[in-house]
Amino acid sequence: MKIGIVGGTGDIGEGMALRLSPVFDVIVGSRERDKAETTCTIGIETLRKRGKKCSLKGVSNQTAVDDADIVILAIPFKHLLGTLETLGGFEGKIVISPVNPMEKRDFFTFVPPAEGSAALLIRRLLPQSARICTAFNTIAANRWKLLDEELNYSVPVCGDDQRAKQQVMEIVNRISKLQAFDAGPLAASNLVESLTPLLLNIARYNKMKDVGIQFR
Numbered sequence: 001m002k003i004g005i006v007g008g009t010g011d012i013g014e015g016m017a018l019r020l021s022p023v024f025d026v027i028v029g030s031r032e033r034d035k036a037e038t039t040c041t042i043g044i045e046t047l048r049k050r051g052k053k054c055s056l057k058g059v060s061n062q063t064a065v066d067d068a069d070i071v072i073l074a075i076p077f078k079h080l081l082g083t084l085e086t087l088g089g090f091e092g093k094i095v096i097s098p099v100n101p102m103e104k105r106d107f108f109t110f111v112p113p114a115e116g117s118a119a120l121l122i123r124r125l126l127p128q129s130a131r132i133c134t135a136f137n138t139i140a141a142n143r144w145k146l147l148d149e150e151l152n153y154s155v156p157v158c159g160d161d162q163r164a165k166q167q168v169m170e171i172v173n174r175i176s177k178l179q180a181f182d183a184g185p186l187a188a189s190n191l192v193e194s195l196t197p198l199l200l201n202i203a204r205y206n207k208m209k210d211v212g213i214q215f216r
Contacts, residue, residue: 003171004029004068006061006075006083009039012098013074015144016136018043019151021054023174028056029064036060050147062087070094070171072136077101077118084122090130094164097122097189098136100196107204108197112190119158119189133159133168134189135180137196140210151176153212156183156192181215 001024007013008028020026021043028043030036036058047054065071066089075083077099099118103111115121119134126132135157143151155172157180159165169180183192195213203211 001025001070001171002027002068004064004071006064006071006073006087007079008058008064008074009035010074010076011141012144013072014039014043015141016072016074017056018047018054018147019144019175020171021056022047022052024171025055026057027064027067028058029061030058031061033058033060033063046147062089065089065093068093070096070167072096073099073122075099080118080121081125084125090126092129093131094161094167095122095126095130095132096135096168097132098134098139100137100193102193102197102200108200110190110194110197112193116187117190117193119186119193123186131159131161131164132186133157133161133165134183134186134192135168135172137192138199138213139178140199140212143210143212151178152214153178154215155180156195156213157181158183158186158189158192160186179215 003024004027005013006029009030017026028036040056040058097119101118113121172180199211
């Protein structure tokens with residue numbers, strides 16, 4: 001299975017590539033192909049030192065979409081519209097959104113678009129045949145890169161296509177100690193996306209690091 005990461009050289013995208021590439025063929029996309037190639041070279045060496053083989057390839061964002069079976073949009077919400085306007089080729093693909101629309105004011109707050117969530121905005125922007133799922137929203141960016149530590153979190157997954165959602169949940173369950181949970185249709189994505197500013201506020205006001213969620 002080939003997984004393309006749009007924005008794969010950002011904090012979240014780079015960490016996700018490191019975690020995913022020992023299990024899947026990962027295609028790291030960037031606006032600058034050279035940057036993607038450098039990120040992959042460093043990533044391969046980082047994993048090699050840990051005794052892990054991986055499959056990492058650096059390309060442009062468009063090539064990451066074209067060559068992948070599943071596409072992860074690892075981009076900040078503020079760049080979402082501008083990025084998707086430059087890309088095509090999403091027809092029939094599973095598209096995973098870990099995007100959280102939020103702002104840091106006196107505290108972190110959920111600021112959804114008119115559609116109600118980033119996932120529903122993505123559904124409006126992409127072709128009707130694209131199968132969009134929300135996943136990975138509540139994992140702190142820096143946690144992905146801490147390769148010597150397990151990711152022991154629950155991951156809510158939303159989506160309208162049941163087969164696509166099941167496939168995304170299977171991917172989640174193959175990463176570290178993550179555990180996927182069906183969180184309902186794509187319309188429920190606002191509930192998942194709003195968890196991230198809540199977790200950040202809890203971490204801030206209680207002087208905690210990397211707060212996540214677990215369902216028991």
